[in-house]
Amino acid sequence: MTQQFAGKVALVTGGGSGIGRAISERYASEGAHVIIAGRREAVLKEVADANDNISYIVADVTNSDDVAKIADTIKNEFDGKLDILVNNAGWAPVTPLKQLTLADYDKAFALDVRALIDVTIQTLPYILNAKGTIINLSTVGAQHRGPNMSMYLGAKAAVENFTRVWAFELADDGIRVNAIAPGAIATNIWNLSDLSPEEAKKHMDGIVNTIPLKFVGEGEDIANAAAYLASDQARYMTGAIMAVDGGLGAS
Numbered sequence: 188m189t190q191q192f193a194g195k196v197a198l199v200t201g202g203g204s205g206i207g208r209a210i211s212e213r214y215a216s217e218g219a220h221v222i223i224a225g226r227r228e229a230v231l232k233e234v235a236d237a238n239d240n241i242s243y244i245v246a247d248v249t250n251s252d253d254v255a256k257i258a259d260t261i262k263n264e265f266d267g268k269l270d271i272l273v274n275n276a277g278w279a280p281v282t283p284l285k286q287l288t289l290a291d292y293d294k295a296f297a298l299d300v301r302a303l304i305d306v307t308i309q310t311l312p313y314i315l316n317a318k319g320t321i322i323n324l325s326t327v328g329a330q331h332r333g334p335n336m337s338m339y340l341g342a343k344a345a346v347e348n349f350t351r352v353w354a355f356e357l358a359d360d361g362i363r364v365n366a367i368a369p370g371a372i373a374t375n376i377w378n379l380s381d382l383s384p385e386e387a388k389k390h391m392d393g394i395v396n397t398i399p400l401k402f403v404g405e406g407e408d409i410a411n412a413a414a415y416l417a418s419d420q421a422r423y424m425t426g427a428i429m430a431v432d433g434g435l436g437a438s
């Protein structure tokens with residue numbers, strides 16, 4: 188691995204598992220110090236204990252005080268500089284419209300949208316200090332739909348437009364803002380939905396059949412994109428939504 192991120196500080200929300208963990212370990216392997224944040228200390232600790240370049244903060248990013256704790260750590264322990272923010276924490280509720288309640292909307296948007304905005308706002312002074320970059324996690328479904336996932340896909344569609352507008356707003360500051368839109372990636376997110384195991388399997392089988400490359404991706408596939416977007420090789424990319432989806436979005 189190159190050490191292209193040596194001396195840089197990255198924050199990855201939800202960096203204790205799945206895609207966030209793969210991104211965190213990739214940045215760390217290329218020299219960055221990576222702060223991972225999530226609610227489950229045991230999960231975060233396991234990742235950080237195995238890697239000298241990773242430290243953790245227990246934080247529920249839907250709680251503004253917890254987000255302030257993350258921002259204060261960057262201010263006090265990392266010279267007030269954040270080179271790479273990856274807004275990765277998210278979840279994918281699957282609920283048919285006929286069963287939806289407003290509580291489902293509140294829960295989905297609290298994490299997938301509101302928390303992403305809060306983390307960005309509270310860390311922005313430090314991103315500006317470092318002339319850093321922001322990467323948001325969207326999903327292929329934000330543009331290509333998916334039944335029974337309206338809260339999730341509506342929230343991620345909002346994330347994509349925040350990405351584009353923020354890219355415009357921050358271009359003069361030298362800050363690039365991009366999003367990655369994964370297709371189906373093998374992580375626990377599929378087990379955390381409200382579906383029964385049988386319904387979840389049916390849901391996943393239905394998705395795999397529609398993927399042109401006919402397989403589910405790995406966290407590493409998204410980490411490759413996140414490494415590229417955070418690097419100087421992507422210096423001419425901002426406001427982009429990068430699909431990493433086995434062709435799903437092309438179908």
Ligand SMILES: NC(=O)c1ccc[n+]([C@@H]2O[C@H](COP(=O)([O-])OP(=O)(O)OC[C@H]3O[C@@H](n4cnc5c(N)ncnc54)[C@H](OP(=O)(O)O)[C@@H]3O)[C@@H](O)[C@H]2O)c1
Nearest residue numbers: 201204205206225226227247248276277326371372374376
């Ligand atoms: N896997 C896919 O197929 C796929 C496809 C498209 C997009 N994505 C997107 O990729 C991102 C990562 O998903 P994943 O598949 O890696 O799922 P995952 O393994 O379930 O990871 C989600 C992470 O978010 C953290 N998180 C959840 N709620 C949080 C909260 N309130 N505060 C802080 N952290 C929180 C979780 O940690 P704690 O539980 O410890 O808090 C966990 O580490 C999400 O934004 C997701 O929408 C995934």
